[in-house]
Amino acid sequence: xxxxxxxxxxxxxxxxxxxxxxxxxxxxxxxxxxxxxxxxxxxxxxxxxxxxxxxxxxxxxxxxxxxxxxxxxxxxxxxxxxxxxxxxxxxxxxxxxxxxxxxxxxxxxxxxxxxxxxxxxxxxxxxxxxxxxxxxxxxxxxxxxxxxxxxxxxxxxxxxxxxxxxxxxxxxxxxxxxxxxxxxxxxxxxxxxxxxxxxxxxxxxxxxxxxxxxxxxxxxxxxxxxxxxxxxxxxxxxxxxxxxxxxxxxxxxxxxxxxxxxxxxxxxxxxxxxxxxxxxxxxxxxxxxxxxxxxxxxxxxxxxxxxxxxxxxxxxxxxxxxxxxxxxxxxxxxxxxxxxxxxxxxxxxxxxxxxxxxxxxxxxxxxxxxxxxxxxxxxxxxxxxxxxxxxxxxxxxxxxxxxxxxxxxxxxxxxxxxxxxxxxxxxxxxxxxxxxx
Numbered sequence: 001x002x003x004x005x006x007x008x009x010x011x012x013x014x015x016x017x018x019x020x021x022x023x024x025x026x027x028x029x030x031x032x033x034x035x036x037x038x039x040x041x042x043x044x045x046x047x048x049x050x051x052x053x054x055x056x057x058x059x060x061x062x063x064x065x066x067x068x069x070x071x072x073x074x075x076x077x078x079x080x081x082x083x084x085x086x087x088x089x090x091x092x093x094x095x096x097x098x099x100x101x102x103x104x105x106x107x108x109x110x111x112x113x114x115x116x117x118x119x120x121x122x123x124x125x126x127x128x129x130x131x132x133x134x135x136x137x138x139x140x141x142x143x144x145x146x147x148x149x150x151x152x153x154x155x156x157x158x159x160x161x162x163x164x165x166x167x168x169x170x171x172x173x174x175x176x177x178x179x180x181x182x183x184x185x186x187x188x189x190x191x192x193x194x195x196x197x198x199x200x201x202x203x204x205x206x207x208x209x210x211x212x213x214x215x216x217x218x219x220x221x222x223x224x225x226x227x228x229x230x231x232x233x234x235x236x237x238x239x240x241x242x243x244x245x246x247x248x249x250x251x252x253x254x255x256x257x258x259x260x261x262x263x264x265x266x267x268x269x270x271x272x273x274x275x276x277x278x279x280x281x282x283x284x285x286x287x288x289x290x291x292x293x294x295x296x297x298x299x300x301x302x303x304x305x306x307x308x309x310x311x312x313x314x315x316x317x318x319x320x321x322x323x324x325x326x327x328x329x330x331x332x333x334x335x336x337x338x339x340x341x342x343x344x345x346x347x348x349x350x351x352x353x354x355x356x357x358x359x360x361x362x363x364x365x366x367x368x369x370x371x372x373x374x375x376x377x378x379x380x381x382x383x384x385x386x387x388x389x390x391x392x393x394x395x396x397x398x399x400x401x402x403x404x405x406x407x408x409x410x411x412x413x414x415x416x417x418x419x420x421x422x423x424x425x426x427x428x429x430x431x432x433x434x435x436x437x
Contacts, residue, residue: 018084022353024097026424028077029342031105033417035069038112040386040410047399047406051390053319054326061116066330067200068130069108074338075208076104079141079158081349086215087148087155092140103133111176123180127173134169138162153231157211160238164203167246171196187252194255194314198245198262205334206269207238212341213277220344221293223280230276234268241265259314266307270333274300291376295340298384302332324394331409332387339383339416347371347423354426362430371423379419383412 039062043050046058053059080097084090091097107129114122145159175192178185185192218225244261251257278300281293305328312321347370355364386408393402 015085015088016352018088018090019349019352020080020084020091020094020097022349024094025077025081025349026346026420027098027101028073028080028104029346030417030420031073031101031108032070032338032342033413033420035065035073035108036413036416037410038069038413039065040406040408040413042116043390043406044403044410045406047402048393048397049399050406051320051323051327051394051397051402054322055319057116057118059323059326061112063326063330064115065108065112066326066335067205068111071205071330071334071338072108073104074342075205076100076137078208078212078341078345079162081345082212082215083141083144083148083158086150087145087158088150089144089148091144094140096136096140100133100137103129103136107133114176114180118179120180120182123176124182127176130169131173134165138166153228153235154211154214156235157207157214157231157238160235160242161204161207161211163242164199164207164238167242168196168200168204171199187249188254190255191249191253191258194258195245195249198241198258201329202262202265202269203238203242203245206265209334209337210234210238210269210273213273213337216341216344217277217280217296220348221281222285224283226273226276226280230268230272234265234273237264237268255314259310266310270303270306274303290373291380292340292343294377294380295336295343295383298380298387299333299336299340302328302336302387306333320394320397324391327390327394328387331383331390336383336387339379339412342416342420343371343376343379346420350423355429358429364429365427371419375415375419375422379412379415382408382415386412 042058042062042065046062049056049058050062051059054063080091080094107126110122110129111126113119114124114126141162145155145162148155171192174183175185175196177183214226214231217223241262241264245258248257248261278297281296306325309321309325309328312318313325347367350370351365351367358364386405389401389408390405392398393405
């Protein structure tokens with residue numbers, strides 16, 4: 001790949017020669033819209049049965065389709081791509097990703113069915129499948145992160161996020177087996193749920209979203225680097241949460257003690273990071289406002305609501321606080337950012353793998369041409385509408401409005417699937433001229 005091509009994509013200095021095959025990250029990315037459609041369909045069918053309380057079977061199923069199915073599949077695929085390119089260490093046995101993909105997809109289905117129906121059989125099968133997927137995923141990824149020659153906050157953030165995934169997966173498996181009647185979960189069940197949510201929310205999802213953003217925001221949007229002090233403080237706060245949350249839980253602390261362990265990370269991930277990221281995006285050299293920038297604006301604008309909703313869920317008596325927290329977390333903050341990153345990352349990967357080596361030899365599609373901005377703008381509007389209508393349904397308690405939110409969420413997932421397939425579709429090119437004799 002030529003130096004000019006690298007300069008044009010902002011990838012100079014990265015180990016693009018170690019990138020995995022295109023099929024590995026994109027196979028995970030294509031699971032995301034399926035999970036979004038499934039979550040929307042469940043909401044459209046059950047209506048306020050999803051929004052009445054987070055403890056309802058349908059609410060738990062829809063939430064895990066969002067956190068594990070939508071966000072989880074994007075984040076696993078992103079780690080396979082980002083670790084070798086950014087951290088500089090290839091993931092050993094990367095072809096095992098195909099087995100991880102299959103086991104993970106089946107595990108998400110089993111968990112959603114088990115939570116929705118209360119079936120002990122499905123709740124027993126789900127941790128077995130997901131446990132097998134993470135057993136094949138975590139050790140190679142951990143080895144790559146330990147061996148990584150690159151140092152800095154992005155790599156440390158990914159390391160902490162992967163440890164957070166290990167913790168949230170272990171807690172989730174333990175609780176699923178408890179709900180299936182195979183294990184006795186001692187202590188305060190709400191404290192266990194709070195620890196599971198805190199590790200998943202601020203360490204796993206929050207840690208990875210912030211760490212990856214430190215690389216992709218300057219690279220794709222030509223912004224200044226996010227301030228070093230904010231990166232270091234975020235890594236320190238997420239590392240503290242990784243220790244304090246399970247420490248409070250195992251020490252017999254209740255939900256308040258567990259939440260206090262996550263408080264510094266919550267402030268950094270949901271208040272400080274959005275402020276510095278929005279400022280960097282505002283100062284970008286490329287002033288054009290495209291659809292993916294709008295996704296970032298929407299997701300970062302939703303983030304400051306999360307500590308407020310979390311406080312209401314912890315201290316208030318209205319069950320809608322917890323429902324709103326889950327809705328804004330999954331589909332407002334993290335969902336918007338993840339959706340926006342897919343609209344940039346997938347076209348770039350397709351261009352890099354299929355067309356970069358042909359630059360200067362034959363006319364090739366541009367990255368923007370692989371996924372036109374009109375499609376991305378439509379996705380922003382549809383996704384934002386789903387989030388707003390869902391919020392209105394939670395506030396009003398209307399089952400009809402809840403079903404409308406489900407239809408909008410399902411439509412957003414459908415459009416995301418079409419957009420990804422459009423970007424991945426092969427394009428015909430002129431014959432490459434033979435090199436001179």
